[in-house]
Amino acid sequence: MRRLTIICALCFVATLALAQRITRHYDNVSMSKALMELNDLQHEYTVNFIYDELEDFKVTTDIKHEKLTDAILQIVGFYPIRVVKSGEHEIFVECTHKTDRHLTGTIIDEQGEPVAYANVAILNPSDSTLLSGGVSNESGYFAIPYEQPTVLARISYVGYKTVYRHCNQPNVGTIRMQPDNYTLNGVVVQGERPKVVLQGNSLMMNVEGTVMERLGTAEDVLTRVPMIAKRGEGFEILGKGAPLIYLNNRKLTDLNELRNVQSDFIRSVEVIQNPGARFDASVNAVIIIRTKRAAGEGLGVELSSWSRCGRGYANNERINLTYRTGGLELFANLFGAYNRRKSSGEFEQTVFADTLWVINNKQKDNVRNPFLEGRFGFNYQINDNHSFGGFYQNTYDNVKTRSEYDDDLQADGVPYDHLQNSSVRRDKNAPTHQVNLYYTGKVGQLSIDFNADYTSRKQQSRNQQQELSTEYEDRDVNTESQTRSKMFAEKLFVTHPLWKGLIEVGEEYTNTCWRSRFDNPEGYITNSNNEQHESNIAPFMELRQRLGRFQLSAGLRYEHVESEYYVNGIRRDDQCRTYDDFFPSFSVSTSAKNLQLSFSYAKRTTRPSYWQLSSDVTYENRLNRQTGNPYLKPVKYHNLNAMVMWKWLYLMTNFSHCVDPILYTAGSLEEDSKVNFVTYLNYDHADWLTVTLGAQKNVKLCDRITWTPQYNMSLMKPWFKSLFNGQEKSFSHPMLTLQLGNIVLLPHDWLLQADFNMHTHGNTGSNIWVDCTNPMLSLSVSKDFFQRRLNVKLTGNDLFNGGINHVMLYSNRMMYRKMEDNDSRCIQLSLQYRFNVTPSKYKGTGAGNSEKNRL
Structure with missing residues (x-):
């Protein structure tokens, strides 16, 4: 009975420890609201902050099984906000640049998608000296404290033209950025994110944000992926034969389903030419559509x-x-x-x-x-x-x-x-x-x-x-x-x-x-x-470092x-x-x-x-x-x-x-x-x-x-x-x-x-x-x-x-x-x-x- 009591107590302590871990998704939520919710999700700390001071700062992020302190640091990100732990149970969150004004706006690219981590500099309109600055979050939103009635905002991001805006209002609205082009002998070469990259032993082709989104269906996209060839009604990996095809980790048993997955829904296509231990030993190649x-x-x-x-x-x-x-x-x-x-x-x-x-x-x-x-x-x-x-x-x-x-x-x-x-x-x-x-x-x-x-x-x-x-x-x-x-x-x-x-x-x-x-x-x-009966048992293990x-x-x-x-x-x-x-x-x-x-x-x-x-x-x-x-x-x-x-x-x-x-x-x-x-x-x-x-x-x-x-x-x-x-x-x-x-x-x-x-x-x-x-x-x-x-x-x-x-x-x-x-x-x-x-x-x-x- 004593052992059982000790085990139950340990399980209870472990459960409380797990409960202090936080998993949340925030999509353009105010910093004040996010901090209030984090405070209510746990009982180990009290989170202190001034509501109006942080209301203009928006949060877009995924918190996955983090401690409270790490979760707060994640939602603060690049904002001019300081996090201080006082004693054993007090956390103070405050803006380091206290003003009545916050320059806010949203940055998007030429296709209307948010631009994360774009640099926003607040300049003096008379001599372009730097007054303040910040970075856009994952939804393209930024909020930067400033004091002068009129400022010059400079928005820059690698591969895009720098944008300048004279601002006399706190909210500058939506700022659309255009790619930075260089003309050589009548041909325009455009800077772009790589479509094809290597990740471990996989070849990954990005579809989101590229022309591949416009091809029509997943079947059309696969014909554009390196190493994949169309053979009749199926597909083949060159040198490996027919692959298994997964859609969001679900194996496709009917390849006709590829014709009904729109290309603009696809984020990426991964080609694994040497599948690991997780996959059947009879699988020579795998395609994963995400x-x-x-x-x-x-x-x-x-x-x-x-x-x-x-x-x-x-x-x-x-x-x-x-x-x-x-x-x-x-x-x-x-x-x-x-x-x-x-x-x-x-x-x-x-x-x-x-x-x-x-x-x-x-x-x-x-x-x-x-x-x-x-x-x-x-x-x-x-x-x-x-x-x-x-x-x-x-x-x-x-x-x-x-x-x-x-x-x-x-x-x-x-x-x-x-x-x-x-x-x-x-x-x-x-x-x-x-x-x-x-x-x-x-x-x-x-x-x-x-x-x-x-x-x-x-x-x-x-x-x-x-x-x-x-x-x-x-x-x-x-x-x-x-x-x-x-x-x-x-x-x-x-x-x-x-x-x-x-x-x-x-x-x-x-x-x-x-x-x-x-x-x-x-x-x-x-x-x-x-008649044939067959059974197959297969344990496996894989280590990645x-x-x-x-x-x-x-x-x-x-x-x-x-x-x-x-x-x-x-x-x-x-x-x-x-x-x-x-x-x-x-x-x-x-x-x-x-x-x-x-x-x-x-x-x-x-x-x-x-x-x-x-x-x-x-x-x-x-x-x-x-x-x-x-x-x-x-x-x-x-x-x-x-x-x-x-x-x-x-x-x-x-x-x-x-x-x-x-x-x-x-x-x-x-x-x-x-x-x-x-x-x-x-x-x-x-x-x-x-x-x-x-x-x-x-x-x-x-x-x-x-x-x-x-x-x-x-x-x-x-x-x-x-x-x-x-x-x-x-x-x-x-x-x-x-x-x-x-x-x-x-x-x-x-x-x-x-x-x-x-x-x-x-x-x-x-x-x-x-x-x-x-x-x-x-x-x-x-x-x-x-x-x-x-x-x-x-x-x-x-x-x-x-x-x-x-x-x-x-x-x-x-x-x-x-x-x-x-x-x-x-x-x-x-x-x-x-x-x-x-x-x-x-x-x-x-x-x-x-x-x-x-x-």
């Missing part, structure tokens, strides 16, 4: 429409509703789309078996895809330190594909057969349920982040294929496959200051159940019934994975796996004047998708079948990354050593050697080096017209060898990529964009040869109306129709040459209207994110 602080109450409505017309047609519609009151936010999102795609292709397949088979194929696909997704959820912010929330999402996706094939078959140079194929494939992915719950909080100096996810998905595919042969029997092939999967995941990590930095400790757990059934009533393909000019971070993640494989309900011990591995990461960065340097290392992995592990067989024609491989091993990467930045120039290098890469391979069917059996195999290793040189700069052509070029040149050099037709073949030819982006900002809210991309022939780090350059030119024009509530944008994509792909795949006994036209040349029109819309406060980061991608 938006501005949410504000506003009541109902917010956002309507958007996006249409695309080429040979096919697509139309997307989205409605976003938010309602905010106090700390509660309710939101609902409804997204609907109807896509009709037409694509065509030709391929030539050469099979080196006991007979030399050559197959020439022409294919046309017509795809119709209605899509519907709904999400609703809530977020509740208890105070500045605690918030929680959740959402439920349901997706309906139905794809119908009509395909027509013509195959000419030759055996040893002699015509063998002609096949005419027609198929109708129906893929139904419904329902897909997803639930996320999260909590973020701060207790003392300890920050807590918890997420839990549940996903359930049912996928069904039916294919009816008719194969007509000129020389042999006709075939009707009907296949049906059904996949069900469930996943539960949770992630918890805590952060605490340590020495000159912080330490982060956490764990992540994922449990997955995946079932697949395949049927072919005609018996051309063996039926199958597979600042030592002088150097920022250091080191992390370690341990993953224990247990995988069980069942065939027809019977456990296959030889296909069950247990993986135990450590994934270290390290980074160091520094800066000196305009030069920034960063170096990092990380070990990562990629586990095979469940389809790659499946033994289900896909029937293409009587000479081609495809299946997975349950014996595949995870791929491991050792990534070294270095970045150098000087002003607006940047150089980035990445070297990856890949162990057990997974590639396509072709073999013969045991009972019929002429039938090609395509599957996946692990190869020994592959290496590649990626070097990117880029520049991004604002150039002011004339008054109110700004040109922003962003040019990147990237060289990828792979080192890889594999067997082809019984001999070792090298796939080490380098590939050069060129990205030329141009933005022209015009008066009256007009914006023009012109982009050109291309690459040379070369290898991609696998057994594929890219035999095309893909020169693609895109132009767009957009206009804002009604104070930027309505945006209209017209885009012409791939105007020269250079997006036709030509690739060659060399695999064991097969050479595969393919031409594919995915209808990239098209016209797009987008309309977006917003009413009282602000970015969501939702802070959930999700758990089991890499596992969702595998499913």
Whole structure:
């Protein structure tokens, strides 16, 4: 009982100590009001001051878990105010320059944003001698004591023209500052805050206050970020593949959502090329989009429409509703789309078996895809330190594909057969349920982040294929496959200051159940019934420190994975796996004047998708079948990354050593050697080096017209060898990529964009040869109306129709040459209207994110 009493007493003392810590947000509040509130929030000190003396001084700041004395010093800032502690419980706050007058005003820049820490000097109008001075606060407000009836105010800030004002009234109102321009040979170069900076092992691009705010959507902004390339409907980090994309720490499961995040809501975009221990070991790169602080109450409505017309047609519609009151936010999102795609292709397949088979194929696909997704959820912010929330999402996706094939078959140079194929494939992915719950909080100096996810998905595919042969029997092939999967995941990590930095400790757990059934009533393909259970537990720790000019971070993640494989309900011990591995990461960065340097290392992995592990067989024609491989091993990467930045120039290098890469391979069917059996195999290793040189700069052509070029040149050099037709073949030819982006900002809210991309022939780090350059030119024009509530944008994509792909795949006994036209040349029109819309406060980061991608 005595021990319990002592423990309770200690907890009570600790609680009182915590209570003396103060967390508040002040937005243009008078100093007197702020001091009165601070006095009432604690009981250790009495704050004494003269109300009228401090009333004109405004406060804009965030106080986070500070002692009373530190909180008062923070709100005083650069004001001419003295803070004196008397005795043990008395604090006196007084103005050091006691006058009846205070010169007050607000300083903004050319875009209407507040200018913090601008210098304001009070001069004598007759001889310009200095009488007094001060600095603007975070809201651009200043208050400076003065005595003379008339004074001369001088307002200055680096990069802006100095402003002089004769003042005979205490309030000078709003002062708008203009950039300081220097004209050289008819070209105006404007001083600006750097758009791209290095922060540790991350590359950060500032969007707020730049022309990037005017691009339209988050999707448009990402195409302007160094190292990011648009690939079809997704994005790729050069040399790293597809990244995970987060919006305010919430992972995006639907990239269409990027089209509905307005660019002027975005504060910054961060690219992490070597993610630390907090992220899944299978994540090679991360993009984090951060938006501005949410504000506003009541109902917010956002309507958007996006249409695309080429040979096919697509139309997307989205409605976003938010309602905010106090700390509660309710939101609902409804997204609907109807896509009709037409694509065509030709391929030539050469099979080196006991007979030399050559197959020439022409294919046309017509795809119709209605899509519907709904999400609703809530977020509740208890105070500045605690918030929680959740959402439920349901997706309906139905794809119908009509395909027509013509195959000419030759055996040893002699015509063998002609096949005419027609198929109708129906893929139904419904329902897909997803639930996320999260909590973020701060207790003392300890920050807590918890997420839990549940996903359930049912996928069904039916294919009816008719194969007509000129020389042999006709075939009707009907296949049906059904996949069900469930996943539960949770992630918890805590952060605490340590020495000159912080330490982060956490764990992540994922449990997955995946079932697949395949049927072919005609018996051309063996039926199958597979099931896989997998669990993954991963504790991790990361330490970040600042030592002088150097920022250091080191992390370690341990993953224990247990995988069980069942065939027809019977456990296959030889296909069950247990993986135990450590994934270290390290980074160091520094800066000196305009030069920034960063170096990092990380070990990562990629586990095979469940389809790659499946033994289900896909029937293409009587000479081609495809299946997975349950014996595949995870791929491991050792990534070294270095970045150098000087002003607006940047150089980035990445070297990856890949162990057990997974590639396509072709073999013969045991009972019929002429039938090609395509599957996946692990190869020994592959290496590649990626070097990117880029520049991004604002150039002011004339008054109110700004040109922003962003040019990147990237060289990828792979080192890889594999067997082809019984001999070792090298796939080490380098590939050069060129990205030329141009933005022209015009008066009256007009914006023009012109982009050109291309690459040379070369290898991609696998057994594929890219035999095309893909020169693609895109132009767009957009206009804002009604104070930027309505945006209209017209885009012409791939105007020269250079997006036709030509690739060659060399695999064991097969050479595969393919031409594919995915209808990239098209016209797009987008309309977006917003009413009282602000970015969501939702802070959930999700758990089991890499596992969702595998499913």
